[in-house]
Amino acid sequence: MIAESMYQELILEHYKHPQGRGLRDPFDAEVHHVNPTCGDEITMRVRLGDGDKVEDVSYDGQGCSISQAAASVLHELATGSTVGETLAVVDEFTRLMQGRGQVEPDEDVLGDAVAFAGVAKFPARVKCALLAWMAYKDALARSAS
Amino acid sequence: MDTVFDVERIRKDFPVLSRELPGGRPLVYLDSGNSSQKPFQVIETMREHLAVHYANVGRAMHVLGAESTEAYESAREKVAAFVGAPSRDEIVFTKNASEALNLVAYAFGNPINEDPRFTMGPGDEIVISEMEHHSNIVPWQLLARRTGATLRWFSVTDEGRLDLSDLDELVTERTKIVSIAHQSNVLGTVNPVARVLERVRQVGALMMLDASQSVPHKAVDVAALDVDFLAFTGHKAVGPSGIGVLWARAELLEAMPPFLGGGEMIEAVWMDRSTYAPAPHKFEAGTPPIVEAVGLGAAVDYLSSVGMDAIAAHERELTRYALEALGEVPGLRVVGPTDLEDRGGTVSFTLDGIHPHDVGQILDDEFGVAVRVGHHCARPLHLRFGIPATTRASFYLYNTPAEIDALVRGLHHVRKVFA
Numbered sequence A: 001m002i003a004e005s006m007y008q009e010l011i012l013e014h015y016k017h018p019q020g021r022g023l024r025d026p027f028d029a030e031v032h033h034v035n036p037t038c039g040d041e042i043t044m045r046v047r048l049g050d051g052d053k054v055e056d057v058s059y060d061g062q063g064c065s066i067s068q069a070a071a072s073v074l075h076e077l078a079t080g081s082t083v084g085e086t087l088a089v090v091d092e093f094t095r096l097m098q099g100r101g102q103v104e105p106d107e108d109v110l111g112d113a114v115a116f117a118g119v120a121k122f123p124a125r126v127k128c129a130l131l132a133w134m135a136y137k138d139a140l141a142r143s144a145s
Numbered sequence B: 001m002d003t004v005f006d007v008e009r010i011r012k013d014f015p016v017l018s019r020e021l022p023g024g025r026p027l028v029y030l031d032s033g034n035s036s037q038k039p040f041q042v043i044e045t046m047r048e049h050l051a052v053h054y055a056n057v058g059r060a061m062h063v064l065g066a067e068s069t070e071a072y073e074s075a076r077e078k079v080a081a082f083v084g085a086p087s088r089d090e091i092v093f094t095k096n097a098s099e100a101l102n103l104v105a106y107a108f109g110n111p112i113n114e115d116p117r118f119t120m121g122p123g124d125e126i127v128i129s130e131m132e133h134h135s136n137i138v139p140w141q142l143l144a145r146r147t148g149a150t151l152r153w154f155s156v157t158d159e160g161r162l163d164l165s166d167l168d169e170l171v172t173e174r175t176k177i178v179s180i181a182h183q184s185n186v187l188g189t190v191n192p193v194a195r196v197l198e199r200v201r202q203v204g205a206l207m208m209l210d211a212s213q214s215v216p217h218k219a220v221d222v223a224a225l226d227v228d229f230l231a232f233t234g235h236k237a238v239g240p241s242g243i244g245v246l247w248a249r250a251e252l253l254e255a256m257p258p259f260l261g262g263g264e265m266i267e268a269v270w271m272d273r274s275t276y277a278p279a280p281h282k283f284e285a286g287t288p289p290i291v292e293a294v295g296l297g298a299a300v301d302y303l304s305s306v307g308m309d310a311i312a313a314h315e316r317e318l319t320r321y322a323l324e325a326l327g328e329v330p331g332l333r334v335v336g337p338t339d340l341e342d343r344g345g346t347v348s349f350t351l352d353g354i355h356p357h358d359v360g361q362i363l364d365d366e367f368g369v370a371v372r373v374g375h376h377c378a379r380p381l382h383l384r385f386g387i388p389a390t391t392r393a394s395f396y397l398y399n400t401p402a403e404i405d406a407l408v409r410g411l412h413h414v415r416k417v418f419a
């Protein structure tokens, strides 16, 4: 049914086998975000290199499949990319999540993150999907300052 | 009243139970601990009051005003009888259990109060427990912050029982009030009121029960319990939302300062002071939730006509069935007592490696099974057990063993999806 389509194979795969999980040194900024309604939480570190390069996004946390898979996908997309490129993904992902299922996702920008499109139909779960991305945005802002 | 409990007949009283969910799934409502569904007897009584009896209460000198006041006050009388209160004047209508708990908390440490039982300051102590709903935690935290008093906690054992091993060290001459759940909204545990009360009386403190999860499910008699205050909420007892109840001994209501000020709670108002109406009106400032109170009156009539002992017995059988059936789901751990002794029909659990949000979503979406997932407004209790969240199934008079089978089938499927 609808929820089953939310749990895309890619999401379940990332949930069962998270990529890049665990906090690593060195890092430029560390943030801790929680979702007060359900208790999902994430600690995230970013390490930036020359030319705006994102050298590493490491994280640890607990929560539902959606929040944990989102962090894993984010790690894959962001690591090795640039701050500018990843901020574009954050924006598109946020637009998709806040679109109540009515927004046509831009797959070229989102890459694997497009698998979360179905989550937007479940208002209660949107915050789960956004948790890691909001933490990432916050960490970038802090490492710049 | 002692006829066989006919759950199919009862289900027919609740219109929502025969609706279908999108996709043609039947509704399996296992979330009554959160809020219960309503029988047409309640819906009709409220509709009729709105349609042909409605006016403000207590202040209108006309037929409708008299009818509305009569309905409102007779709801108070029904509620008083339902919980065994010696007088209907001991029943204060609030908007929910949370407001009833706050009302009592605000009686303490109030500079306009004169009664020594309600003074509070540094050195005084308030005792609650780790298994409380946030509504029976935060008002006392705020009171402690306002007055400098200390908030102390009963622990909870690994089995989900109130830990009474340090009762005498916890409840002492410094204690002014002990407030605990009659029945836990997460564990299902029914707390040993008499044992705690005995100590409370020894030290001359007051005792409040948060009966939000007991009054809807079994016969509760405030005179027999012998505590000082008891709160519950209408929407969990087949009544509407927007109405709650504080019961307190008449003598205490008289001693307590008013909570909210406004119309209907006064006797006379001058520019520099006011005198107050006698209880319960002293605590009911402004136009009350009239139709909701009338609805609650119909709700307790409905529950009494089914019989509270019959309801309790039915829920006990459901709980027995559920504990057995859930025990066979691999990786499932019940958080709370696994025996039926002093336990109600609320079963919370974890499933190995699967987050409750994912459990709840699949149960709802594929099986139409409505459960609650999260910390159920009892975060300290979840911290105590070292878990962020649980899945909770809670039963009521209209639930059936077949619905528990649906839950269990759903859980097996959840395990397949996330295996």
Ligand SMILES: Cc1ncc(COP(=O)(O)O)c(C=O)c1O
Pocket: B033, B034, B096, B097, B098, B099, B133, B135, B136, B181, B183, B184, B185, B210, B212, B213, B233, B235, B244, B377
């Ligand atoms: C044990 C307990 N206390 C208090 C409450 C609060 O009830 P209400 O939200 O109606 O104030 C609830 C229910 O949410 C509860 O289960």
